Amino acid sequence: MTAATELTVGQVATRSGVAVSALHFYEARGLIRSHRTSGNQRRYGRDVLRRVAIIKVAQEVGISLAEIGTALRSLPEGRTPTREDWNLLSTTWRDELDQKISQLKKLRDGLTDCIGCGCMSIDKCPLRNKGDRLSIRGPGARRLLIER
Amino acid sequence: MTAATELTVGQVATRSGVAVSALHFYEARGLIRSHRTSGNQRRYGRDVLRRVAIIKVAQEVGISLAEIGTALRSLPEGRTPTREDWNLLSTTWRDELDQKISQLKKLRDGLTDCIGCGCMSIDKCPLRNKGDRLSIRGPGARRLLIER
């Protein structure tokens, strides 16, 4: 127990603040990786903590696990990711974040002016009718959006 | 068809851009209201358009239907909402939006510095360890979050 390099699921769970079942889940989705002991138990390298942290942070701003997975898979599989690798990833998301921030600002500024003004008709309201799709794709089923 | 005051579901659907099934759904959830014709068909007052618009806008910034419902239920049930009523509502959300925006900014600004720095340990990283809960409560099941 004297601070080896390897972590058990339980350790990762308490240190990262996500449930064991969630870790299993992330692994099944290919977001994190582990190797097994002779007794078939998972062992994680320390970089898993950073990965999990990233996952949570990204999720909180509305990035889906699928997207996070894609991004994480751009990290080198063989070696431990260098600072360079992580930076590349963060730069990618920085752009996404910038986009979301400006979207939210537009909405916030539009909301108060717009909400009581009667202009909410779908084709005239500046709030509703920005060409820019906000793309906080919720969870549910959102396939067909009226097609005509 | 000569622009009466009442709208059918189909009309609301095309004018608001949401599917008929979604309108049924919103009604079941108490977000919108209709009355029925003698033949049991829904008829909506024009203010339903604004309601639906609000619903969509709020959803896009990540407010759940449950919350939207609560907010909308604060509108007067009897009379048609006045501008005052709507403004109250928009002010509430404005605060929420401000919060989210500042969260995103924190994340954006923290991410690049933080991601590669090894500080992602859950209790030290400024990014992960803000007391402020981000509360973009995703959809799934998020009940037990490790309790110890």
Place this chain on the structure above:
DNA sequence: GCTTGACCTCAAGTTAAGTTGAGCTTGTAG
């Protein structure tokens, strides 16, 4: 040596936000 707490796997349940489909009724244009 046994008990107790971590682990493991796999299947099934849960929530949100709708969609899809079946089977049946309305309403309107020709």
Place this chain on the structure above:
DNA sequence: CTACAAGCTCAACTTAACTTGAGGTCAAGC
């Protein structure tokens, strides 16, 4: 007055992101 589009209801399916549970293994303390 008869099609046929538009409505209606209700049940079941979908996706995302997990959780819960059952049934069985592993490991460390007493």
